[in-house]
Amino acid sequence: MQFDSLDDIRGFCRDLPGGDRRAAEAAAVRQQQLTKPPGSLGRLEELAIWLAHWQRREIPRLDRVTIAVFAGNHGVAARGVSAYPPAVTEQMVANFARGGAAINQIARLAGADLRVVPIELDRPTRNFTVAAAMGADEYLHAVDIGYRSVPPDCDLLAVGEMGIANTTTASVLCAALLGGGAASWAGRGTGVDDAGLSRKRAAIEAALDHHRAILGDPLAVAAAMGGRELAAIAGAILAARRHRIPMLLDGFVATAAVLPLTRLDKSILDHCRAGHVSAESGHRSLLRELGLEPLLDLNMRLGEASGAGVAVLLLRAALACHAGMATFTEAGVSGADK
Secondary structure, eight states: OOOSHHHHHHHHTTTOOOOOOOHHHHHHHHHBBBBBBBTTTTTHHHHHHHHHHHHSSSOOSSEEEEEEEOOOOOOOGGGOSSSSSSSHHHHHHHHHTTOOOOOHHHHHHHTEOOOOOOTTTOOOOTTTTTTTTOOOOHHHHHHHHHHHHHHOOEEEEEEEOOOOHHHHHHHHHHHHHOHHHHHHHHOTTTTTOHHHHHHHHHHHHHHHHHHHGGTTHHHHHHHHOOOOHHHHHHHHHHHHTTTTTTEEEEHHHHHHHHHHHHOOOOOGGGEEOOOOSSSTTTTHHHHHHHTTOOOOOOOOOOOOTTTHHHHHHHHHHHHHHHHHHHHHHTOOOOOOOO
């Protein structure tokens, strides 16, 4: 699918593909028949049923799991909003390629194919405090990159990001689309000191003031105050929904990346789960706004899909029980008295 205009994305979000209710119902019936008290595996049961719903089969599979990490650079970094220079984005992409990052270890353990997608790292977005970060065409190009990065036949997709200054970008998207201003959304990101946090908040307020005229248009906001890696995550969400692939979101930045789409239709996230809640200020509030209950709470704030990658292991546990446990009949175990 090609999105040639912002209206194409709006049109897609007005007619979202659904899952398979009958597969979910069959999975729920199976859960009632397994050798355990009903509901005793808690959210593991719900996750197995969710996978069945979107994979459209009673017993889902996790044979082909993809973790996609999108990387981009941000012009707003010039405002001193990060503890690290923009060069670190490209250096970390090289580290991913060498297998030296946390996500490499987590993806290997989770049995996932790791795809790292750098997007024009030598051409940062424009400083959104004084100009639009991206024009519509630039935004759509990044969305298309994300969309085409998703294998149509994968069983599960997890998404994350790498990009110096992108917690500032995530914060300004939240402030623009949910209100509350910089004080409500800006955290310390990579670990900025008090002066850095003040610069970050000032940049967010300057961006909100500069772009005041477009605040009612979520996709215009995503282009003017977003980033290429965030746009690519939005594209991946759209691709996963088209192919009915269940999806795990990583931390604050990855969740903020899909926020503009939820302003078009909140059900765009029905095929998604929040892999974790990060320690970054604002993420818990954002998840609450979107009605997403995180699977894990491990005080992580690394990004690079690390939290979502760990959550893949949780889904494997849910599926192992759903597919591998015996039913009461198979095990010759008496069920509960009626």
